[in-house]
Amino acid sequence: MIRVTIRQFRTEGIVGFALLAALAVVLAVTGPHLAHVYDAFQSSCRAARDCAATTNPVLKMDQPLQSALPFIVILAPALVGLFFGAPLIARELEAGTYRLAWTQSVTRGHWLAIKLGVIGVAAMALCGLITWMANWWQSPLDAVNQNRFGVANFSLLGIAPIGYAAFAFALGAAAGVVLRRTVAAIAVTAVGFTAARLAVTYWVRPHLASPIHESLPLSTGSGPGFLYGDSQGTMDYNAYIQSGGPTPRVGQVVLTAPQVNVPNGWAYLTTAVDEAGRAPTSHYLFQACPVLKQFSKPQQPLQSPAALQACISRLTSTFHTVLTYQPANRFWPFQWAEMGIFLTAALALCGLAYWWLRRQYA
Amino acid sequence: MSAVLEASGLGKRYGHKWALSECTLAISSGKVVGLVGPNGAGKTTLLQLSVGLLRPDAGSIAVLGGHPGTGPVQLSRVGFVAPDTPTYSGLSIRDHLWLGAMMNPSWDGKLAESRIDKLGLDPSQKAGKLSGGQRAQLALTMAVAKRPQLLLLDEPVASLDPLARREFLQGLMEVVAEHGASVILSSHLVGDLERVCDYLVVLVDSRVRVAGDIDELLACHYLLTGPRRDHGDLPSDEHVVSESHTDKQSTFVVRTDGPILDPSWSVEQLDLEDLVLAYMAHAIEQDRRPKLEVHS
Amino acid sequence: MIEFNLNKRSGVAPYQQIVQQVCHALRLGFLEVDDQLPTVKEVVGAIAINPNTVLKAYKELEHLGLVAARPGVGTFVIKTLSDDSLAAHGPLRQELKRWLGKARQAGLDEESIEALFRDVLWSTSAEGAA
Numbered sequence: 001m002i003r004v005t006i007r008q009f010r011t012e013g014i015v016g017f018a019l020l021a022a023l024a025v026v027l028a029v030t031g032p033h034l035a036h037v038y039d040a041f042q043s044s045c046r047a048a049r050d051c052a053a054t055t056n057p058v059l060k061m062d063q064p065l066q067s068a069l070p071f072i073v074i075l076a077p078a079l080v081g082l083f084f085g086a087p088l089i090a091r092e093l094e095a096g097t098y099r100l101a102w103t104q105s106v107t108r109g110h111w112l113a114i115k116l117g118v119i120g121v122a123a124m125a126l127c128g129l130i131t132w133m134a135n136w137w138q139s140p141l142d143a144v145n146q147n148r149f150g151v152a153n154f155s156l157l158g159i160a161p162i163g164y165a166a167f168a169f170a171l172g173a174a175a176g177v178v179l180r181r182t183v184a185a186i187a188v189t190a191v192g193f194t195a196a197r198l199a200v201t202y203w204v205r206p207h208l209a210s211p212i213h214e215s216l217p218l219s220t221g222s223g224p225g226f227l228y229g230d231s232q233g234t235m236d237y238n239a240y241i242q243s244g245g246p247t248p249r250v251g252q253v254v255l256t257a258p259q260v261n262v263p264n265g266w267a268y269l270t271t272a273v274d275e276a277g278r279a280p281t282s283h284y285l286f287q288a289c290p291v292l293k294q295f296s297k298p299q300q301p302l303q304s305p306a307a308l309q310a311c312i313s314r315l316t317s318t319f320h321t322v323l324t325y326q327p328a329n330r331f332w333p334f335q336w337a338e339m340g341i342f343l344t345a346a347l348a349l350c351g352l353a354y355w356w357l358r359r360q361y362a
Numbered sequence: 363m364s365a366v367l368e369a370s371g372l373g374k375r376y377g378h379k380w381a382l383s384e385c386t387l388a389i390s391s392g393k394v395v396g397l398v399g400p401n402g403a404g405k406t407t408l409l410q411l412s413v414g415l416l417r418p419d420a421g422s423i424a425v426l427g428g429h430p431g432t433g434p435v436q437l438s439r440v441g442f443v444a445p446d447t448p449t450y451s452g453l454s455i456r457d458h459l460w461l462g463a464m465m466n467p468s469w470d471g472k473l474a475e476s477r478i479d480k481l482g483l484d485p486s487q488k489a490g491k492l493s494g495g496q497r498a499q500l501a502l503t504m505a506v507a508k509r510p511q512l513l514l515l516d517e518p519v520a521s522l523d524p525l526a527r528r529e530f531l532q533g534l535m536e537v538v539a540e541h542g543a544s545v546i547l548s549s550h551l552v553g554d555l556e557r558v559c560d561y562l563v564v565l566v567d568s569r570v571r572v573a574g575d576i577d578e579l580l581a582c583h584y585l586l587t588g589p590r591r592d593h594g595d596l597p598s599d600e601h602v603v604s605e606s607h608t609d610k611q612s613t614f615v616v617r618t619d620g621p622i623l624d625p626s627w628s629v630e631q632l633d634l635e636d637l638v639l640a641y642m643a644h645a646i647e648q649d650r651r652p653k654l655e656v657h658s
Numbered sequence: 659m660i661e662f663n664l665n666k667r668s669g670v671a672p673y674q675q676i677v678q679q680v681c682h683a684l685r686l687g688f689l690e691v692d693d694q695l696p697t698v699k700e701v702v703g704a705i706a707i708n709p710n711t712v713l714k715a716y717k718e719l720e721h722l723g724l725v726a727a728r729p730g731v732g733t734f735v736i737k738t739l740s741d742d743s744l745a746a747h748g749p750l751r752q753e754l755k756r757w758l759g760k761a762r763q764a765g766l767d768e769e770s771i772e773a774l775f776r777d778v779l780w781s782t783s784a785e786g787a788a
Binding site: 001003004007008011095096097099100101102103104105106107108110361 | 410413414415416417431432433434435437438440441442444446448449450451452453457460461462464465466467468501504505508
Binding site: 392394528531532533534535536538539540553556557558559560 | 666672697702705706708
């Protein structure tokens with residue numbers, strides 16, 4: 001039955017692994033050079049002691065490939081779901097060949113288990129290899145950017161994509177069983193997979209572990225700033241605008257906390273608060289820094305930045321930055337957790353597919 | 363003789379509509395059974411229930427003494443050919459036979475190859491490129507080569523031309539002669555069934571209307587023509603299957619075990635087609651009558 | 659090897675038709691003693707009929723003492739229905755052909771020829787019996 005499954009999916013398998021091989025060749029050809037450039041620059045900047053001030057030229061190399069690789073890694077699990085998962089069973093139900101397949105001497109459960117198992121493992125292996133090769137190629141860039149845990153990058157690294165692949169595949173297969181049409185299953189898989197990935201990234205991943213809250217001086221990083229609500233939008237001075245950060249109502253001003261970089265960690269947000277943890281009110285800010293009132297007169301260039309700076313220096317004695325973040329050493333536990341979530345969902349979908357099949361047919 | 367198919371009150375519904383209802387049959391082995399009825403009567407439903415592609419909603423069914431579709435042994439004993447003979451259009455004939463060998467421990471590779479050879483088919487030809495008749499023969503080969511005890515064929519010749527039909531039936535009869543398999547063959551072409559079947563089941567509108575050995579059925583049914591009279595005038599042991607009247611004349615199809623004694627009747631035997639038509643007409647008549655009638 | 663035909667419209671049961679065709683062949687000398695009848699598989703492969711029909715026919719022929727089954731080998735003719743009169747068949751056939759030619763020239767159609775022949779056959783055998 002294993003060989004039968006492989007034979008029936010020969011075309012898809014060949015295409016998939018041919019693309020993998022093509023990618024491998026491209027990466028193998030360009031990768032070592034990238035690593036070499038990175039290493040060479042690192043040794044020279046260390047010698048000159050100006051590593052912090054200079055940028056590694058590696059960031060400008062192979063630009064097309066640098067831009068394309070994240071897309072490839074993001075899309076691979078989805079494509080595997082659409083082209084391995086959706087047609088797996090839908091094709092047989094659609095063409096009526098299930099009446100041939102289910103009247104040989106193989107039981108329904110055995111047939112389904114082998115199909116899901118063999119092609120599912122192939123899907124996971126394919127995506128796992130693509131991810132591993134991309135990560136290997138990209139490691140000099142990651143060493144420079146130090147942003148592995150960031151929302152966008154996390155999904156491209158490590159073992160999470162293996163979980164995504166398993167889930168997309170299982171979703172495709174289950175959709176195929178329920179809808180009995182390949183095209184419909186493809187549509188449902190595309191929508192469902194996207195929704196699931198977005199939901200986990202933004203609603204589940206932040207809560208997998210309680211983030212650390214660290215107090216830092218207000219002047220850390222890029223320093224604090226002000227954000228003023230105008231009838232036409234906001235006006236700012238040195239403000240770091242972040243999602244989840246405070247936004248001022250019209251006529252109000254807020255104190256924005258600075259952007260703090262956590263190398264290879266995941267910074268959720270920074271807030272500017274006092275010892276009791278309260279953010280300054282707009283009223284307090286206008287009183288402490290009368291120069292802020294200039295914001296209410298628009299279309300005038302910013303007056304006296306020196307006064308604004310002086311105001312900020314006064315505020316640093318009362319307020320500090322609270323950084324909410326996940327430290328870098330939690331990267332791998334998060335990867336395992338995310339892969340685990342998607343793998344569990346994949347298994348549940350396989351169970352659904354089996355249950356539905358037995359219910360509809362026999 | 364053991365039973366190949368035993369059904370008791372078997373029923374299957376889709377939503378609120380019963381595709382098959384109160385089906386009770388006992389078919390012994392060694393027969394070629396013809397399953398006849400109009401489209402939508404329930405023939406496909408009955409066959410799919412027998413091979414485990416559907417689950418019953420009422421009653422029970424046992425095939426070769428076991429539950430249909432459960433376990434590899436049960437599956438290997440029953441061969442099935444679905445209507446429009448589904449095959450994998452991208453796979454060659456050789457691939458199909460390989461598939462059969464991989465998925466059936468009881469596969470007889472030599473039998474399969476010799477059948478394909480005798481039919482003059484090219485093993486490297488893709489199934490999608492075969493004609494309807496050739497695909498039907500491939501499907502039959504796949505069902506037969508696992509040496510089943512029972513073959514279920516759902517309208518396998520419906521879309522074939524007369525020559526392809528004849529060749530299919532010839533092949534099927536050879537298999538029965540050589541391997542002694544029992545066959546249940548559904549069709550709405552009575553002419554084909556008359557040649558090859560020795561047992562008849564008529565299904566109309568989800569119910570079994572008549573079931574029995576063809577020779578016995580033909581022997582106990584008569585076509586009576588005579589002067590106009592009501593069916594109540596006939597002796598009670600003559601069951602009226604169908605009737606038609608003009609203002610002067612009455613024609614009845616009756617079933618009776620005894621002889622027809624009334625000399626005013628002109629008595630004829632029926633052929634199989636007439637018999638099936640009589641029961642089909644009777645069924646439509648029955649189902650149209652209001653349910654208020656009390657049946658004795 | 660004998661070939662069978664099934665006439666659905668003749669009103670004769672299929673197995674009877676096979677019996678009759680074997681007897682016919684025996685009478686005309688197409689089948690002789692020790693000739694093998696085609697196997698059930700061969701018969702149904704040539705004319706698609708139920709194997710039980712063929713088995714029934716062969717059993718009937720066995721019952722009539724005309725054939726015998728040799729297990730594992732086949733069914734063989736053991737008695738012929740033709741007799742020394744077979745030799746006379748040749749010249750009789752020729753005469754019959756000549757007579758038919760004359761009847762057709764006289765304008766008789768097939769049915770009239772058959773009716774005439776049957777009438778003479780019945781009346782002469784009645785006379786013979788009397």
